[in-house]
Amino acid sequence: MSLKKASLIIIIILLIDQISKIYIKTNFQLNEDIGVFSWFEIVFVENDGMAWGTKLSDFFTFISDKSAKLILTLFRIVAVTGIAFWLVDVTKKQKSKTLIFAIAIIFAGALGNIIDSVFYGVLFNDSHLQVATFLPEEGGYAGVFHGKVVDMLHFPIWNGTLPEWLPLFGGKYFSFFDPVFNVADIAISTGIGILIVFNKKAFKEFPKTETPLPESHNNPI
Structure with a gap:
């Protein structure tokens, strides 16, 4: 696959991801949800940390939430x-x-x-108890590098009380699954999954073709 084709794939995913996020941000209040199916709903949440809302400051208590957010964003840019x-x-x-x-x-x-982490704090105002505005006159809800990632896809496939006979977790309430994510998260998870499941195929080495010698070298006079 050429870099041109790979770039086209990247552009398509970015467009779908950003269009969906901007639509949610400018049409939903924070935590507003719409049921689509019994096993799928759209829920607007914002994540200013790592996976499942985890923050660096949760592990390193001497770091403020603002500093932790900046460090995480800069790390993402380097990565x-x-x-x-x-x-x-x-x-x-x-x-x-x-x-x-x-x-x-x-x-x-x-x-x-x-893009969310770097620019959304400047491009939008707060979504709490209101629908956010794009490029608000009063300014955004945070500075550059301190934006929150927009998530909206939730699949509450099953929830209920686990059977009593199940070791350790029997009789406890369980939900599968709770995380809310976005198109970008799906792309990352799918890519990592491909590298794990199809590891041998992905990292397969192709034999190098030798450049044929000029005709004069093959048939010396």
Whole structure:
């Protein structure tokens, strides 16, 4: 797969991700939800930390939430830059399409969430008890690098009380599954899943073709 095709995949994922986030941000109040099916609903939440809302300050109590957010955003930028170099390298070396595709969608997902973290605090005002405005006159809800990631996809596939006979968790309430995520998260998870499940295919080495010698060398006079 060429870098041009990989770039097209990245652009498509970024467009879907950002369009869905901007729509939710400008049409929903925070925590507002709409049921689509019994097993799927759209819920507007914002995540200013890592996966499932975890923050660096939860682990390092001496770091303020604001500093933790900045560190996380800068780390994401460094990481996505590394992924970009990796993508360019594997396309130049003509590695497997599986590997290039996986890296491309991971990059697209990571970049999609970075856009939220870097710019959304400036581009939108707060969504608490109101629908946010794009480019509000009074300014955004946070500065550059301190935006929150917009999540909206929730799949409450099953919830209920577990059977009593189940060890450790028997009789307890269980929900599968609670996390709310976005298109960028799906891209990242899918890409990582491909690298794990199709590891051998992704990292398969193709035999290098030898450049044939000029005709004069093959048939010496």
